[in-house]
Amino acid sequence: MQTPLIRSVEAFPVEQQDQTFVCLRDPTGLAPEPILLGMGAYFIVTLFNGKTSLPEIQNAFAARFHETIPLEKIEELIAALDAAFFLDSPAFADRQRKVRDEFLASPERPAALAGLCYENDPGRLRLELASFFDPPDGPGRAPTAKKAASLAGLIAPHIDPRRGAAAYAHAYYELMLHEPPELVVILGTSHYGAGPQLFTATRKNYATPLGAVETDRDFVDRLAARYQGDLFADEMLHRSEHSIEFQVLFLAYALGARGYKVAPILVSSFHEMVAGGIVPASDPRVNSFLDALRAELAAESRRVLILAGVDFAHVGRKFGDSFAADSDVAARVQREDLDLIANIQRGDPAGFFADIMKDRDARRICGLSPMYTQLELLSGHAARLLKYGIAMEPQTESAVSFASLAID
Incomplete structure (x- = not known):
């Protein structure tokens, strides 16, 4: 996934052990579990707009934090978000179809x-x-x-x-x-x-x-x-x-x-x-x-x-x-x-x-x-x-x- 796209989800700050994290939550419930991100990871996710490439994200991170993040670390973040259904991807499309079919088939x-x-x-x-x-x-x-x-x-x-x-x-x-x-x-x-x-x-x-x-x-x-x-x-x-x-x-x-x-x-x-x-x-x-x-x-x-x-x-x-x-x-x-x-x-x-x-x-x-x-x-x-x-x-x-x- 060379130009990842984050879905429209809620993002809000959370304080834990004197540190600030950002919680991603999907109000539709299609991504069933929220995810906590550190500020560096959250900065990367803000660049998941479906247009910015991984090398461009890497360069933006270096300019912001004055350090280089390996591409494999960005790929690991992408894989984790995709597995949790926070990215607009084939995995999410399959999840959406499954949930929709189950909901429409249920009488309640x-x-x-x-x-x-x-x-x-x-x-x-x-x-x-x-x-x-x-x-x-x-x-x-x-x-x-x-x-x-x-x-x-x-x-x-x-x-x-x-x-x-x-x-x-x-x-x-x-x-x-x-x-x-x-x-x-x-x-x-x-x-x-x-x-x-x-x-x-x-x-x-x-x-x-x-x-x-x-x-x-x-x-x-x-x-x-x-x-x-x-x-x-x-x-x-x-x-x-x-x-x-x-x-x-x-x-x-x-x-x-x-x-x-x-x-x-x-x-x-x-x-x-x-x-x-x-x-x-x-x-x-x-x-x-x-x-x-x-x-x-x-x-x-x-x-x-x-x-x-x-x-x-x-x-x-x-x-x-x-x-x-x-x-x-x-x-x-x-x-x-x-x-x-x-x-x-x-x-x-x-x-x-x-x-x-x-x-x-x-x-x-x-x-x-x-x-x-x-x-x-x-x-x-x-x-x-x-x-x-x-x-x-x-x-x-x-x-x-x-x-x-x-x-x-």
């Missing part, structure tokens, strides 16, 4: 993050999730009385459940307070969707340690037939995306795994519309999806909940800002987030997008696309803010904000 979408972001054992998981509901931050473990009405919509975080625990708890406590839904349309943030299709569904049931939650295949198929695009073109995105997985996990805890069905739909970035100043509903792909889903919902006699799995601001050095996310930045982010949330509370999709456009999404609202879609579907419905939070990351000088809201 596995619980990808069980045992990593939450307990895998059902008993320990119930205890862990129950603890999120405990006061003073949580709303309590079980409602004492239920309201007769059902919720039209719910906004919940998709941050790691252990960091967003209280916001998750307030969202799903509110769900338990109301008449339970019979169909839950889940609009999840697609972090890695980059193709022309903005909306991606699956017919697969979502597995959880508490039981598999059934996907309404008939509903999804009717929606796909109405939609002008291909709802299944990027179905592999569901395999490792956490934004829907976390919602299904909490649904299974709050409602059990039976008695309702879900329609899991990932919504990819509207960044190009923000960049172009284009209102999303005027984009034919968005408009077609909204029309198709509205028509299906209009024909429904079941109680339907539209659930968005979203986060809000992503600021600080980890996300490309030149500044560190400190307490002053967090206070500013909270003020701006609450201004944005006021549009959700009014059920105002146009105002929501206009607020984003004021600074061209400078805070990187991670749930922009599913929240906007939800707002269009529930335009005019009033929402109540249940819980707001900011997770500070001092080690990366960054912060992520999130919130839960109930839509009546």
Whole structure:
């Protein structure tokens, strides 16, 4: 491999024994294990652009570190990265085909993050999730009385459940307070969707340690037939995306795994519309999806909940800002987030997008696309803010904000 090409993967610093390393991680899970690199090796990997030859990499290393690295050492690094599926190569292509075939053949979408972001054992998981509901931050473990009405919509975080625990708890406590839904349309943030299709569904049931939650295949198929695009073109995105997985996990805890069905739909970035100043509903792909889903919902006699799995601001050095996310930045982010949330509370999709456009999404609202879609579907419905939070990351000088809201 004379001009190696690194795949699009995450790279972030890690401190170990007073030394700085760079961790490479594949968010798609196609490369199943992360790799730690020293700073010299990481410098070499930054030159794996598919164009730079090994002698050129060797010369660049010598110019940077004032020492010569043998070509065989570079070749050993290439071989290790290729064996771990971090390079765009025939080995990775074979791996991708195998994983895709296995996923598409399975009737279930596995619980990808069980045992990593939450307990895998059902008993320990119930205890862990129950603890999120405990006061003073949580709303309590079980409602004492239920309201007769059902919720039209719910906004919940998709941050790691252990960091967003209280916001998750307030969202799903509110769900338990109301008449339970019979169909839950889940609009999840697609972090890695980059193709022309903005909306991606699956017919697969979502597995959880508490039981598999059934996907309404008939509903999804009717929606796909109405939609002008291909709802299944990027179905592999569901395999490792956490934004829907976390919602299904909490649904299974709050409602059990039976008695309702879900329609899991990932919504990819509207960044190009923000960049172009284009209102999303005027984009034919968005408009077609909204029309198709509205028509299906209009024909429904079941109680339907539209659930968005979203986060809000992503600021600080980890996300490309030149500044560190400190307490002053967090206070500013909270003020701006609450201004944005006021549009959700009014059920105002146009105002929501206009607020984003004021600074061209400078805070990187991670749930922009599913929240906007939800707002269009529930335009005019009033929402109540249940819980707001900011997770500070001092080690990366960054912060992520999130919130839960109930839509009546």
